[in-house]
Amino acid sequence: MNKEKVIFAFFIVLAMTLNFGFFLGDIDNPAHHNIYEFFAAIAVSMVCTVLKFGDRTHLGALMLATSLVADLQLVIAAAIWGYAENVSMVGMTPEHMSSVVSLTGGALMANVISVVLLMVETIMVRR
């Protein structure tokens, strides 16, 4: 067992599960989408990105790319949330909520690809 591999896989899978947990629920209902879960998803996703730094293989490059996509989507979602709550003066509306959730849905896709790549790598190594 490789400690580094455990940590690596842990964070990648955690990023996906958190993202999925947040995504679950009605798309425009704020009550179904927990902000703490969202915060955790962003933080874990960023840690994932940093963990993927410096891998020179082709697979490593792909993983870094998916992670960057997830980060981008999540950060934009967070910006929309912040805008809705603090800048728009009307608070969180169903429209804002649905665009936040759909963006995290995109991030979820990127995280799923990331996990698939992780599995591919594991199968290829066969150890």
Next chain:
Amino acid sequence: MMQNDAIYLLLRRLRMPLITLITVYTISILGFVLIPGMDDQGQPYRMSFFNAFYFVSFMGSTIGFGEIPYAFTAGQRMWAMVCIYGTVIAWLYGIGATLAALQEPVLSRVMRRRSFAARVRKIAQPFYLVCGHGVTGGIVVRSLSRRGLLCVVVDINDQRIDNLEMAGLELPVPGLVADASLPDVLDDAGLQHRHCIGVLALTNSDQVNLSIAIASKLLMPGRMVISRTESDITTANLQSFGTDLVVDPFRAYAEYLSLAAHAPYMHLVYDWLLNPVHRPLASTYQRTKGRWIICGHGRFGRALYREFNEDEVALTVVDPDASHLAHLPHLIEGVGTEARTLIEAGVGDAVGIIAGTGNDADNLSIMMTARELNPKLVTVVRQNIDANSLVFKNSRADFVMEPGRIIANRILAQIKTPLLPVFIEQALQHDDVWAHTLLNRMASISTDEELDSWSFTISEENTPALCTAIAEGMAPKLSLFLKDPRDRKRNLKAFPLLMRRQGELFMLPGELHSMQLGDEVLFCGLSKAFGRSQWTVNNYNVLQYVMTGEERSHNVLARLLDYYANRKK
């Protein structure tokens, strides 16, 4: 692959600091969101993620706008204190790690390599790739850049690359500290660059030179490769796969000296054509025929012995280790620094002594002792270390053998024009009287100034104006090259050495020889004359003037006027 190494290395080093930073920020923000606060009306409230992120961002960067949106409670202040230390330490760690990674020698080496490769890739003019910037490499690079030819230099020693920057060259020369025997280093240095016109392998190691030559011939079979070597095995090996020129410093110098001993005028012709600093004409009047003494039977001594033997010059060898040299006919045991050994070797009736040991101090001592015993002796000293040149310059020896300079001159001759080595090879078959005549002719052009040599091929791209003239049915003569385009009554300081027509060689062709397409002509003279004659062969109007003495301009108006003037007649 190499290009990305630096970024990967940096990213890997930054993994830990970045994760620390993200973690510290996450915990701090979460803390502020969870800890209950109090608004201006005394009502309890929770900070939003938005405000928490804002607060932690300016706190972490030590900007500190104050407590927002309302004054903090004691609990929030406690957490803020923890966070201040946490974030500041995380930042310091992150910045420190970044700076340390940037200063690491591995990274800076990778960065230098990258910028070197980028510089080479951008070169848009013909250039030579020079591997090894020692004595030979230094002279070659300096001479080439004086001629306006760019070089790219690779050397394993960083001091020699530093010398490159301090040499004050006319052209900026990119240099890299790396092992030239590695093909990817050569590739970065432009081995496969389309403007690279030649590869010079001039390192001290035969093995490295060999791998450079092989890599070059494999990747770019048509490109010129010149290599230096010190052993016969490597020479044969290099020649087996078509290296264009292989120079062995010891053999080259042995041939040079042997020429001086048996054909002094020919030697001077050779010297004047290759060496920018001319030995005076009078230096040949010394007697050089007779018995020579060689001190030291190392690589240099062996090459000399072989060369002198071929030319049937009598020899006495002095060497401290006589046991393995028992087969030599005239052998004296000893270093040669003491008078006793030299007297035993017959210094009194010898014509010359060659101090060719591997030790500079010994060589100087041998020469001084020998001169004491026989002041008329011709002295040759081998200089091993470049730093000793001051002493050698003032030693008043007749010849100081510096292998580096010899090879450099040979290589430059090859680069200047490949016809020059052909001429020299042919010239060596003539006798010394022929050489004396040639020498007098050369002396009439220049005694002290460097004799340059150059060649023209009568072809569309090399001599366009001349080709037009031939196409128009004129028969330009060789003398055309030697007329001053400013005043055709005056001759340029140059003369033809060799003409090659369809493989046939004409030594010292007459100036009334008429020229055909495809002829190659080698000239020697002052480099000023080279520039002038280039004018003649490239500009049709100048050519017309030189041939006929009429200064005509060939625009439409001039032609029309010409036409009417002729009609009136």
